[in-house]
Amino acid sequence: MATTNSMSISTLNSYYLPKSRTPPPRRSAYKPPRTTTTTVFAQPPTLAILSDPHVLRLAETLEDSIAASSSAASPPLPLQKLRDISSQSLLSTPWPSRKDELFRFTDTSFIKNSEIQPIPPSEMQSIASLSILGDTVFPNLAIVDGYLVDSLSNSSGLPNGVFVGPLSRLNSEDIMKRVSKYVSSFQGDLFWSLNGVGAPDVIVVYVPEGCKVENPLHLRLFSFNGSDKDSKTLPISNPRVLVLVEKGGEIGIVEEYSGGEGNDKCYWTNSVMEIVIGDGAKVSHSYVQSQSLGAAHVKWTSVRQESTSVYELIEVSTGGKLSRHNVHVQQVGPDTVTELSTFHLSIGDQLQDLHSKLVLDHPRGVSRQLHKCIVAHSLGQAVFDGNVQVNRDAQQTDAGQLTRSLLLEPRATVNVKPNLQIIADDVKCSHGAAISDLEENQLFYFQARGIDLQSARRALIFSFAAEVVQCFPDASVQKKVESLIRKLLDPALP
Amino acid sequence: MALFTPTFSLKSLTSTTSQRRRFGHSNWSFTARATVAVDAPSSSASDRGGAAPKLLLEVKDLSAVIADSKQPILKGVNLTVHEGEVHTVMGKNGSGKSTFAKVLVGHPDYEITGGSITYKGQDLVQMEPEERATAGLFMSFQSPVAIPGVSNIDFLNMAYNARRRKLGLPELGPIEFYGYVAPKLELVNMKIDLLNRNVNEGFSGGERKRNEILQLAVLGADLAILDEIDSGLDVDALRDVAKAVNRILTPKNSILMITHYLRLLEFIKPTYIHIMENGRIVKTGDISLAETLEREGYKAIA
Numbered sequence: 001m002a003t004t005n006s007m008s009i010s011t012l013n014s015y016y017l018p019k020s021r022t023p024p025p026r027r028s029a030y031k032p033p034r035t036t037t038t039t040v041f042a043q044p045p046t047l048a049i050l051s052d053p054h055v056l057r058l059a060e061t062l063e064d065s066i067a068a069s070s071s072a073a074s075p076p077l078p079l080q081k082l083r084d085i086s087s088q089s090l091l092s093t094p095w096p097s098r099k100d101e102l103f104r105f106t107d108t109s110f111i112k113n114s115e116i117q118p119i120p121p122s123e124m125q126s127i128a129s130l131s132i133l134g135d136t137v138f139p140n141l142a143i144v145d146g147y148l149v150d151s152l153s154n155s156s157g158l159p160n161g162v163f164v165g166p167l168s169r170l171n172s173e174d175i176m177k178r179v180s181k182y183v184s185s186f187q188g189d190l191f192w193s194l195n196g197v198g199a200p201d202v203i204v205v206y207v208p209e210g211c212k213v214e215n216p217l218h219l220r221l222f223s224f225n226g227s228d229k230d231s232k233t234l235p236i237s238n239p240r241v242l243v244l245v246e247k248g249g250e251i252g253i254v255e256e257y258s259g260g261e262g263n264d265k266c267y268w269t270n271s272v273m274e275i276v277i278g279d280g281a282k283v284s285h286s287y288v289q290s291q292s293l294g295a296a297h298v299k300w301t302s303v304r305q306e307s308t309s310v311y312e313l314i315e316v317s318t319g320g321k322l323s324r325h326n327v328h329v330q331q332v333g334p335d336t337v338t339e340l341s342t343f344h345l346s347i348g349d350q351l352q353d354l355h356s357k358l359v360l361d362h363p364r365g366v367s368r369q370l371h372k373c374i375v376a377h378s379l380g381q382a383v384f385d386g387n388v389q390v391n392r393d394a395q396q397t398d399a400g401q402l403t404r405s406l407l408l409e410p411r412a413t414v415n416v417k418p419n420l421q422i423i424a425d426d427v428k429c430s431h432g433a434a435i436s437d438l439e440e441n442q443l444f445y446f447q448a449r450g451i452d453l454q455s456a457r458r459a460l461i462f463s464f465a466a467e468v469v470q471c472f473p474d475a476s477v478q479k480k481v482e483s484l485i486r487k488l489l490d491p492a493l494p
Numbered sequence: 495m496a497l498f499t500p501t502f503s504l505k506s507l508t509s510t511t512s513q514r515r516r517f518g519h520s521n522w523s524f525t526a527r528a529t530v531a532v533d534a535p536s537s538s539a540s541d542r543g544g545a546a547p548k549l550l551l552e553v554k555d556l557s558a559v560i561a562d563s564k565q566p567i568l569k570g571v572n573l574t575v576h577e578g579e580v581h582t583v584m585g586k587n588g589s590g591k592s593t594f595a596k597v598l599v600g601h602p603d604y605e606i607t608g609g610s611i612t613y614k615g616q617d618l619v620q621m622e623p624e625e626r627a628t629a630g631l632f633m634s635f636q637s638p639v640a641i642p643g644v645s646n647i648d649f650l651n652m653a654y655n656a657r658r659r660k661l662g663l664p665e666l667g668p669i670e671f672y673g674y675v676a677p678k679l680e681l682v683n684m685k686i687d688l689l690n691r692n693v694n695e696g697f698s699g700g701e702r703k704r705n706e707i708l709q710l711a712v713l714g715a716d717l718a719i720l721d722e723i724d725s726g727l728d729v730d731a732l733r734d735v736a737k738a739v740n741r742i743l744t745p746k747n748s749i750l751m752i753t754h755y756l757r758l759l760e761f762i763k764p765t766y767i768h769i770m771e772n773g774r775i776v777k778t779g780d781i782s783l784a785e786t787l788e789r790e791g792y793k794a795i796a
Contacts, residue, residue: 440602441639445693448599448635449653449709450627450660459652463643463692470643 052094055190058116059090062198062238065118069200076167076176078183079202082240085184086196093190102189105383105415106353110322111268111296114234119145119225121200138254139164140218145225146237146269147200157215161208164217166201167242175206178244182276182304188326191298195272198238205241207249209278216252216286216474223257226265229294234268241271247278247306254286254477257319259295266321268296275301277309279333284312286472290484291319293348299325307333307362314471315342316481317352318488324353324383331394334362343468344373346380346412347488353383360394369401372468374461375412376489385417388431390424397427405435406464461489550717550748551575551598551618556609557773558597567593569773570609573750575717580749582759584784585770586792591752592636594770595721598750599633600626613717627653628660630716634706634723641693646705649693650675650712657713678711681741683734699726707735711742718743720751724758736761756788769795 066083074080095112096103141164142152148166155164163175170176184196207213225235245251257269269291277283283303291297297320303311317323329338344352358367373382382405390397405414418433438460446456465485472478551574558568567590575581583591597604598611600623611618618626641649647668654674655665666674672689679686682704694702703723710718720739724732739762743749751762759767759781767784769777769792777783777795786794 439639442641444602444623445635445639445641446649446652447623448601448627448633449649449713450624450656451652452622452624452656455652455656459644459648460641463641466643 050092069121078180082184082196086193089193117235119235121147138215138218143221146239163206186302188300192300195238195270199240203241205243207245207251209246210248212250216254218254221257223259223267226267229264236268239271241273243275245281248280250282252284257289259291264294265292266294270298272300275303277305279306280308282310287315289317295320297323301327303329305336308335310337312339318345321350327356329358331360336365338367340369341468341471342371346375348377349379351381355385357387359389361391364396367399371403374406376408378409378411381413383415388420390422392423394424395426399429402432547576552612554610557607558604561605575748578745579765582764582767583752589770590773595719632715633719636721640695642695647689681738682708700731707738717748756784
């Protein structure tokens with residue numbers, strides 16, 4: 001049996017890409033399913049059928065880039081493990097098509113038809129001195145094109161025992177052990193795995209037991225390299241973050257994506273954040289995405305909630321030509337609280353997509369989800385697929401979900417698919433979806449107080465977003481996002 | 495198993511009207527506790543020195559239907575209001591009282607099919623709702639809508655500035671406006687944090703009513719239409735609200751109020767009582783009409 005520690009896509013490509021296409025022998029029924037590297041090698045031809053040459057080529061490009069840029073020292077074990085698992089899953093993951101339920105409304109051909117260029121780390125140092133990110137008073141990490149830039153970061157002022165930094169610099173064996181346990185404990189889609197192959201390192205945020213971090217940690221992710229609109233190339237970055245909060249710990253994370261001058265630069269941010277929340281711990285997660293309108297932004301947030309833990313997500317996404325956020329929350333203990341408040345804005349020829357999935361397997365979980373979106377352009381589109389699974393043991397769950405969409409232009413499109421799957425029989429679940437223009441009686445209330453229709457419409461549109469924006473726990477983030485939305489909406493409104 | 499519970503909500507409200515009355519001997523008999531507001535009101539009409547008060551609102555043969563269903567609600571309403579008069583419209587549920595109020599302020603749910611409304615000499619029907627408001631017409635809503643995401647103070651500030659623009663006065667910035675509005679809260683006996691809450695969001699019934707009156711206090715009105723400001727209020731809250739109305743308005747302001755109960759009239763003394771029935775004002779009288787009504791019901795005056 002062939003075994004390798006680090007399986008490489010290129011090795012496999014040499015087997016399976018066009019030149020070697022042997023007809024697949026039948027798989028014998030008693031063979032175990034292919035779950036290990038070993039089996040993969042023992043069963044090559046089966047894979048050849050499932051592999052997508054386009055995906056393999058892309059994976060190979062990413063792998064080559066990582067190999068070329070990393071130092072001679074072997075990567076830390078968890079990172080190696082991540083790369084292995086990801087490579088392996090890419091072998092059997094085709095590029096998603098509109099026939100896949102999860103991509104039914106989301107056309108990813110913009111990415112598929114572009115030439116994807118990994119960004120080498122060397123280019124980072126030249127911009128290290130630039131003050132592209134502005135100031136922040138909070139502990140923060142600057143991650144430019146997927147690489148941590150130390151000179152722009154400042155992680156001082158964090159309590160003892162908290163580790164914030166790249167996995168490759170993690171010295172504590174204990175933390176390493178914990179990290180190993182959770183790195184890639186979840187399997188996402190193609191983009192998740194591409195990130196696993198292409199991530200230069202894993203940024204680790206570790207909060208020890210009982211530690212309450214007072215100030216929010218600001219992760220500032222910036223896309224510096226971009227191509228011109230007609231170049232059909234997309235420089236790709238693959239930032240990856242693991243947040244691990246032990247029993248009783250608390251932290252606020254502000255994750256902010258932006259990108260350079262001009263609003264038509266093209267790049268692809270393919271980001272993953274994994275969050276593990278221990279017993280009674282709490283993570284408040286603010287996520288702001290305002291990248292270029294020429295960019296592709298694909299984001300995964302995978303959350304694992306142990307008993308009595310609290311997870312809050314507040315999201316505002318306005319950027320990207322194609323922007324998709326996949327949120328997966330898995331409950332692994334009882335009495336959890338999950339609050340998801342999200343706002344998407346499409347002011348141009350752009351797609352904003354939220355796919356959320358909340359899986360409740362234990363009793364007395366409470367979840368509240370509010371998703372709102374505004375489409376203010378006739379070519380704009382918004383997609384929402386909100387899945388809540390209340391499984392057999394999740395008795396006395398209290399799950400609420402509400403989505404509201406505002407279409408401000410003729411032909412503006414929204415596709416919403418809220419869905420609850422309930423197996424437990426003693427639960428309280430609610431769900432609502434509304435797609436509308438502004439409410440007449442609210443408009444009239446303004447008018448009845450002397451405010452003209454146009455000002456009233458404007459105020460109501462901002463207030464529609466404000467319901468989510470007001471949820472940001474940090475006032476400075478709230479202010480910043482408010483003015484961002486104002487700046488985007490003002491010229492877009494009639 | 496999948497469960498879907500889509501939520502939708504539709505609301506429509508209907509109600510009634512009034513008739514006319516001349517004789518501008520306005521009887522402004524509030525106890526003059528008015529320390530606030532614009533000019534201090536004098537306590538009785540006799541101080542006015544006999545000059546006939548100015549005509550403010552004249553409604554003639556007004557008929558209106560629900561815009562969607564074309565169902566007739568108002569069937570020939572006549573009413574005349576002079577400066578300083580307090581008119582009360584009473585009537586059974588569904589007689590057209592609230593519809594009349596809403597038609598006056600230009601609510602889009604209703605369509606005027608006949609008759610005329612003249613306000614300060616202008617054709618009110620031709621005016622947009624916001625023009626009517628800046629011209630001094632104010633209606634307190636029976637159940638005001640909540641506006642999540644818009645803070646009360648921002649809303650008031652916008653409305654106040656709209657009025658200032660109309661009067662050719664400079665607008666007030668948020669800080670100046672705060673200084674202007676804060677003392678008014680005392681009038682309606684509300685806490686300052688009300689200003690930072692979203693308009694009517696999570697307000698109790700009583701808070702909504704007080705908030706309407708706060709808006710009246712901030713914006714002022716030449717004709718205040720008070721649609722059931724007493725419904726859902728306990729005795730103390732009712733006294734607060736009525737007191738506030740009395741302190742806000744001067745002898746030159748007029749009131750058109752809709753109510754089911756005599757109780758409110760003990761606080762805000764009406765010049766005239768109108769009884770509305772089936773889209774028309776069928777009877778007009780003084781306070782004794784309301785007293786009869788309270789004792790014997792609508793049968794007594796039918």
